[in-house]
Amino acid sequence: MTESSEAWPHMTGWEKAKTTALHTLPALLGGGVMARNRTRAVLNRFTDPAMVGHFDRVREKYHGLPVWGPRGTLYLLTEADAREMLQQSATVFSTASDEKLAMLGRMQPDAVILTRGPLRERRREINDSALSYHQPVPADSETLARIAESVMGDLLSSSMVTGSLSFAALKSALEKVGRLVCFGSPARDDDELSGLVDALRRDGNSFYLKPGAKRRVERNHADLMERIRSYASRAEDFSLAARLSHVPFEDERKPLGQIPHWLMAMSLMTPIAMRTLTLLDAYPRSLARTREELDAADRHHRRGSAGHLMAQPYFKAVILDAVRLYPVVPNISRVTTSRARLGGAEVEEDTPILIPANFLARGRARGEDADRFNPDAWITGEAADSCAYLPFSKGPGSCPGRDVGMFLLHYTIGALLRRADFRSRRQMFDPTGPLPKANLLWRSGWSVTERTPAPKPTTAVHSYQEG
Ligand code: HEM
DSSP states (O other): OOEEGGGSOBOOHHHHHHHIIIIIHHHHHTTSSSOOHHHHHHHHHHHHHHHHHHHHHHHHHTTTOOEEOGGGOEEOOSHHHHHHHHHSOTTTEESOOHHHHHHHTTTOTTOGGGOOSTHHHHHHHHHHHHTTTTSSSOTTHHHHHHHHHHHHHHHHHHHHHHTEEOHHHHHHHHHHHHHHHHHOGGGTTOHHHHHHHHHHHHHHHTTTOSTTHHHHHHHHHHHHHHHHHHHHHTOOTTSTGGGGTTSOTTSTTOSGGGHHHHHHHHTTHHHHHHHHHHHHHHOHHHHHHHHHHHHHHHHHSOTTSHHHHHTOHHHHHHHHHHHHHSOSSOEEEEEESSOEEETTEEEOTTOEEEEEHHHHHHSGGGOGGGGSOOTHHHHHSHHHHOSSOOTTOOGGGSOTTHHHHHHHHHHHHHHHHHHEEEEESSOOSOTTSOOOSSOOOOOSOEEEEEOOOOOOOOHHHHTOOOO
């Protein structure tokens, strides 16, 4: 007979209070949809290390079983439970959790991530094909690489003059890349479009409850969709929007309704690029190895081709490890839309489930390596196979923009590293010790100088293990 999930342990009142104080509240106060950077920086520094310690204790006390936490939410604290749920249907273990609907619903009501029922699969299909999910490189990859490099070239030219690169300048350049890739040149300079996405995200942070939010959000959403419709109707052939053009605008799959999520997701590139640059500055041997690979790929392959990208496994691993250490989507939330099975038990319909991905990646179960910058783990496949590391989630609800997102990160960061050296303005951690668990926001920017010639490679560069 199948056990009921009610038999699983329940956190005590004190454990629930700590979960709320160390995990739920910081996530909400720091901005659930768009980072409130100052608040998050202060909160994370104190709460993230305590949150990891708290979940370690809960997990050990309850022998790694799924555990009921605050507000009837089921917390999955082991890799095995995360894997079991993520591999199952994302319609049954729906991505459209109540809290996502409450925070994103007015900005992207038709997005696949918020779609319940059979329509979800059909919306997912059009996302997968437009975003070239699981392809070695996105469609028209060489054009996309040229776009990324050209925008970064302009950014570098101005940064070299001032000798500095700010977070805001990097954000604005990456947003431009996002608009160009989504639609092509008509949207290139439409900063207001990115501003509308940010404004809607900010209102999502407070569940659209702030005074005046209802009308503001309606206005902003209408404006956003009008721009999307206008750009999509003249999208350039290489663009992502053009890859949706076989689906009529009014079809129930709502092709244009997928794009607000794409624009929002593109903005994740900024914190990832920022963390990658900061880690490479802190680990010079890693930087040398990345550049060596980049230079060799440039000599032998056309930029943006599958050969060029595949000749750089270490660079890819560097970006992935930056997102493992500091996930930009720190929680994976789901809700059951029918009765379902998990961990040998029956879970009732309408059960909220949470995987604290930032805990899984850094908890005690991962050993000491969890707190080291260790790109090599992605090359051996060990990290990529693990469900403890979920930068793009896994299974049928995982990120269909993973490959195009990683591709753009590769060509934007690569364009910067080819030409310049970046020194973080503030040292945020000691690179010889374990990296801080706090999901720090390294926003202080970099000083920028023309790239210094690489030192003669030594065997140490090749046998490198950081830390
Ligand atoms: C580059 C950094 C990115 C990261 C780290 C990232 C991460 C994620 C994660 C963790 C999820 C699962 C969320 C959940 O289940 O709650 C997700 C979903 C999704 N992402 Fe991304 N993403 C990135 C970029 C992109 C881009 C560039 C696009 C599109 C252009 C995109 C489109 C999507 C879509 C459509 C979903 C919903 C999938 C579904 O519900 O089936 N993402 N992403």
